[in-house]
Amino acid sequence: MSDPTQGDGADRPRGSAPSDGSNVDDRSTVPYLAWRSASPVTRLAALLRGVHNQWRALVRLVRRRRPPTKAGPLTVLLTGASTGVGLEVARQLLATTPHRLVLTARAQSLPRFAVEGIVEGPRVLLHALDVTRAEDREAVVNAARERWGGVDVLVNNAAVSYRAVVEHVRDDEAHAQLDANFFGPMALTRLVLPHMREQRFGRIVNVSSVGGMTAMPTMAIYSASKFALEGASEALWYEVRPWGISVTLVRPGFINSDAFLKVYFTDQGVAALADPSDPYFQHYFSMNALIEALMTLTFFRPEDVAETIVATIGHARPPLRVAGTWDAALFDLLRRFLPSWLHQRLLVAGLPYVWRWGEQAPIVDREAMLPIAPAAPPEGSPERPTIHILRSPLSRVGPAPSPPRAPAAVGSPPSVRAPAPSEPHDTVVDLPPPSRRA
Ligand SMILES: NC(=O)c1ccc[n+]([C@@H]2O[C@H](COP(=O)([O-])OP(=O)(O)OC[C@H]3O[C@@H](n4cnc5c(N)ncnc54)[C@H](OP(=O)(O)O)[C@@H]3O)[C@@H](O)[C@H]2O)c1
Numbered sequence: 001m002s003d004p005t006q007g008d009g010a011d012r013p014r015g016s017a018p019s020d021g022s023n024v025d026d027r028s029t030v031p032y033l034a035w036r037s038a039s040p041v042t043r044l045a046a047l048l049r050g051v052h053n054q055w056r057a058l059v060r061l062v063r064r065r066r067p068p069t070k071a072g073p074l075t076v077l078l079t080g081a082s083t084g085v086g087l088e089v090a091r092q093l094l095a096t097t098p099h100r101l102v103l104t105a106r107a108q109s110l111p112r113f114a115v116e117g118i119v120e121g122p123r124v125l126l127h128a129l130d131v132t133r134a135e136d137r138e139a140v141v142n143a144a145r146e147r148w149g150g151v152d153v154l155v156n157n158a159a160v161s162y163r164a165v166v167e168h169v170r171d172d173e174a175h176a177q178l179d180a181n182f183f184g185p186m187a188l189t190r191l192v193l194p195h196m197r198e199q200r201f202g203r204i205v206n207v208s209s210v211g212g213m214t215a216m217p218t219m220a221i222y223s224a225s226k227f228a229l230e231g232a233s234e235a236l237w238y239e240v241r242p243w244g245i246s247v248t249l250v251r252p253g254f255i256n257s258d259a260f261l262k263v264y265f266t267d268q269g270v271a272a273l274a275d276p277s278d279p280y281f282q283h284y285f286s287m288n289a290l291i292e293a294l295m296t297l298t299f300f301r302p303e304d305v306a307e308t309i310v311a312t313i314g315h316a317r318p319p320l321r322v323a324g325t326w327d328a329a330l331f332d333l334l335r336r337f338l339p340s341w342l343h344q345r346l347l348v349a350g351l352p353y354v355w356r357w358g359e360q361a362p363i364v365d366r367e368a369m370l371p372i373a374p375a376a377p378p379e380g381s382p383e384r385p386t387i388h389i390l391r392s393p394l395s396r397v398g399p400a401p402s403p404p405r406a407p408a409a410v411g412s413p414p415s416v417r418a419p420a421p422s423e424p425h426d427t428v429v430d431l432p433p434p435s436r437r438a
Contacts, residue, residue, distance in 0.1 A: 067316040068244025070201040073098040073123075075148040076313065077140065077192065079131055079185070080158025081105055082112040084257055085207065088306030089155060090118060096310065102144045102151070104129035104158075131158050131184030132176075141191045150195030153203040153313050156185035159225075161263050163287070165280050166220045168268035174221050177264075181225035186232055193240065202245035205312055206233050207305075207324075210253045210331045217351065218269075218287040237320050248312050252305045252324030253331060254294040279358065286352045300325040 035043070076093060080086040082105035090103050100123050105112065107128040113119070120126050125147055127140045144151045160180045162173065189204055196202025211219055212226030230249055237247040265273065272278040273285075305324040312318045323329035334343055348354060 068201045069316075070152060070199065073100055074152040074203075074313070075100045075102065075144055075150065076153040076155065077102040077104070077144055077151045077188075078155045078157060079104050079129060079188070082109040082116070084259060085252070085255070085302045085305045085309070086155075086157040087112075087116060088302045089157065089309050091116075092303075092306050092310045093313075094118070094123070097314070099123070099153070099313075100148050101125070102127055102140065102147075104140055106130045129158075131156075131188060132179040134187065137184070137188050137191055141188070145195070150199070151192040152196070152199075152201065153205070154189060154192045155205045155207070155309060155313075156188060156229075157207045157309075158184075159207065161219075161222045161259070162266060163218050163263045163284070164221060164266040164269040165218050165272075165283055168266050168272060168280065169221050170266065170268075173266045174224075177221045178225050178228065181222070182228040182232070185229065189236070193245070196245045197240070197243045200244045202240070202243070203313055203318060204233070204236070204240075204245065204247045205309055205318075206247070206249050207309070208233075208249045208251045210251060210328050212249070212251060213335055214331055214347070216287070216347070218283055234320065246318040247320065248318040249321045250305065250309050250312060250324045251321065251328045251332070253300065253327035254291075254298045255305060255325065256298050256301050257295060260288075260292050260295045282353060282357050282359065286354070286357070290352050298325075298327070300327070 035046075038046070076099050078086055078089055078093075078101065081090045081103040090101060093099055093101055102125045103113065103118065104127050107130070110126060110128055113126055118124065118126070125143060127143055129136045129140045131137065141151060158180065160177065162169070162177045164173070185206060192202070192204075206229055208230055209222075209226045211223045212230045215223035215227075233247050233249050240247065269280075269284065272280045275281060308322055308324050312322055321332075323332060334346070338346070351357075
């Protein structure tokens with residue numbers, strides 16, 4: 001049998017690309033493709049080895065092994081811990097477990113911990129972390145290593161949400177979304193894995209979303225980030241299992257929170273929102289109202305999702321996927337068991353005013369909905385696209401609506417004014433008054 005390492009590929013690693021950039025078909029140097037040139041005896045031996053391997057895998061599957069454990073309190077690194085679900089996870093871990101917590105937030109959000117009554121102590125280390133910044137990620141993992149030897153549990157909870165139709169997303173905006181929700185959490189995971197492998201124990205909990213299993217209009221790039229997180233987490237589950245490391249995706253549905261007030265709109269999305277004649281105006285209008293209504297009316301609170309995350313950390317064998325709320329479990333069932341044509345039609349039927357989408361006669365009820373504010377970009381971070389929110393009378397959370405404003409003239413560009421001090425945003429954009437163009 002010929003030696004596949006000889007010949008053209010002898011001076012480079014097996015299967016690697018030729019260094020001179022030539023288009024040589026190098027596949028014969030890849031070990032698993034040597035099958036083509038194997039003798040019948042070698043093939044039979046390989047086949048028998050394969051059957052034996054499968055048998056061993058089957059035996060391991062039915063034989064319950066002791067779950068990996070670590071004695072004593074665990075060190076938990078939690079991202080986005082100053083608000084929402086993250087804050088609740090921190091509170092519950094402090095109240096119900098002996099674990100040591102590395103609670104992180106972006107530098108400008110750190111003061112919130114004191115406001116919430118969380119201060120540094122023997123079990124708590126507060127640390128600045130913007131998950132998109134490599135130096136922050138390294139600093140926080142080093143700090144955890146110096147204080148407690150390393151991270152045993154990583155909870156990737158921090159995330160941002162962009163709302164835009166696909167046509168309105170620029171590359172830099174897409175990257176900003178993926179940096180926060182996918183590349184950042186993945187990079188942090190890579191930093192904590194060596195310690196977990198070394199001690200043959202670890203837990204990675206990635207907070208995903210219903211948007212990570214079912215994409216919705218105007219949420220394409222958010223869904224893309226959560227789908228990416230789901231795919232990589234699933235692969236990671238197989239990869240790190242041999243070292244007793246579990247990977248779990250917690251998938252919340254709609255949570256009763258003010259998260260819809262923190263949505264990022266892309267520049268083109270902002271322009272579309274300010275122009276009722278924009279082809280996508282109705283898409284944004286309907287989806288903003290729907291999501292706000294769902295988040296305002298739902299019974300599920302950040303505490304419920306936090307309970308699931310805390311239970312996952314304490315579970316002997318955490319599963320790969322866990323529903324964070326019951327509506328997420330329902331979405332999962334629909335997705336799995338309905339034929340996809342029926343699933344899609346049901347979702348379309350649930351979209352408000354969907355029959356008007358694509359028409360040039362938008363429904364704009366200015367009394368019922370007022371736009372507020374682009375949020376200030378986080379201090380020290382690269383400039384972000386502005387945020388605009390359409391608020392409905394259903395709102396029970398967030399700041400009080402700004403006082404009524406004189407409507408701008410039809411066709412005039414959006415006017416920008418300084419916000420009242422109580423408003424969490426830095427500018428407010430007035431929509432032109434409603435126009436019902438045929
Ligand atoms: N709320 C929902 O209805 C819902 C539904 C499905 C899934 N989820 C998921 O649940 C998780 C928590 O959501 P939530 O409702 O608690 O949202 P939230 O209240 O908006 O909290 C998000 C947290 O992430 C932090 N964060 C954002 N960008 C960051 C960055 N680059 N680096 C570090 N931290 C960053 C925020 O910090 P700052 O305060 O400094 O901005 C904030 O603390 C997220 O993964 C979200 O996708 C939420």
